[in-house]
Amino acid sequence: MAGDRQGVRIVAIVLGLLAIAFLEWQWGEVMPFWQLYLIPIVLAGITLKVTGGILAGLAASLLLAFFSPTAKAWGWQTLLGWQIGFVFLSGIVGFLKGQAELQREATEQLRRQQELRETLTDFLVHDLRSPLTNVISGLETLKMTAQDRLTPEDAELLELSLIGAHRLLTMVNSLLDLRKMEEGKFPLYLKEFSPEDAINEAVRQVQLWAKQNGVTIRTDIAPDLPSLVADRWVLTRVLVNLLSNALKYTPSGKTITVSAKVTDEGVHFAVTDEGPGIPKEYLSRIFDRFVQVEARKAGAPVGTGLGLTFCKLAVEAHGGRIWLESEVGKGTTVHFLLPFVANATSVAPQSPTLTKS
Numbered sequence: 001m002a003g004d005r006q007g008v009r010i011v012a013i014v015l016g017l018l019a020i021a022f023l024e025w026q027w028g029e030v031m032p033f034w035q036l037y038l039i040p041i042v043l044a045g046i047t048l049k050v051t052g053g054i055l056a057g058l059a060a061s062l063l064l065a066f067f068s069p070t071a072k073a074w075g076w077q078t079l080l081g082w083q084i085g086f087v088f089l090s091g092i093v094g095f096l097k098g099q100a101e102l103q104r105e106a107t108e109q110l111r112r113q114q115e116l117r118e119t120l121t122d123f124l125v126h127d128l129r130s131p132l133t134n135v136i137s138g139l140e141t142l143k144m145t146a147q148d149r150l151t152p153e154d155a156e157l158l159e160l161s162l163i164g165a166h167r168l169l170t171m172v173n174s175l176l177d178l179r180k181m182e183e184g185k186f187p188l189y190l191k192e193f194s195p196e197d198a199i200n201e202a203v204r205q206v207q208l209w210a211k212q213n214g215v216t217i218r219t220d221i222a223p224d225l226p227s228l229v230a231d232r233w234v235l236t237r238v239l240v241n242l243l244s245n246a247l248k249y250t251p252s253g254k255t256i257t258v259s260a261k262v263t264d265e266g267v268h269f270a271v272t273d274e275g276p277g278i279p280k281e282y283l284s285r286i287f288d289r290f291v292q293v294e295a296r297k298a299g300a301p302v303g304t305g306l307g308l309t310f311c312k313l314a315v316e317a318h319g320g321r322i323w324l325e326s327e328v329g330k331g332t333t334v335h336f337l338l339p340f341v342a343n344a345t346s347v348a349p350q351s352p353t354l355t356k357s
Helices: 002-027 033-067 069-073 076-149 152-182 195-213 232-249 289-297 307-317
Strands: 191-193 216-221 228-230 255-262 267-272 321-327 331-338
Touching (some): 002 033, 002 069, 033 069, 076 152, 195 216, 195 232, 195 255, 228 232, 232 255, 232 267, 232 307, 307 331
């Protein structure tokens, strides 16, 4: 079928060239029909690529020389110039058409690979989530049943295992949640709560990790902080992600500060570390998933590429905004602002269960 269409195009271009040659031969002295050769030349470049375009340009050049009264009145230099122009034009149009098709094919192949990657990720995430949930359930059962018989060291190790398992489950869930957020299908469970409670819960989840790293986590919460109408679980998760990222790069003996204050627009949160900082060239794009991979390869102190991207999408899903300030050698501060009442595009009808991780 494609071969038949290509044959029709070739016949149409040949007939077009011959028709223009006939018009130029019969009435070329009255009206310069030779300029119409540009039409089949361009069409040949578009439909027949470089080779077909060049052949059409050569054919038009010969027809111009033999059948055009106007061309016969030119000097040979002018005629040769137009003939070269015909061939060059048809060739360059064919080349550009070929490059456009290569780009389209590459884009389509990239899209198919992206879909395959996302499908594979979904399968892997679902397969990982079930055994990981079983591990967490087993550890929590052990904690409840054997807590009185554990030494302080064993209890601390068990708590650290639980925290690590929950962090891993959060990362697994992020793979699915990022895709939902990018598609605008991530539901928010809006409820009134105190931002201070979310901050304290986030600090509690990383406190043991901070203790092992020798890092102090300090909170600076304004006394007049009002309640928020937002997704408490998502806000806690944003704070945990930011604290985890700060803990990865804050040296022992340093401090991480979590602050919250009231502004005219809403509640302003900030997580400040005393780590190595991030180079300026990555600051404006650090929340993009693949830029973090690029930055990490270059030695910049950033995470896996999931945490900050999740934070950005989660904050924006509430109608808020997030930004980052950093100076190499002095540390990093991630700010985000949430409105008092979330301006959410996707709201779930009921609250999530307590088992949501």
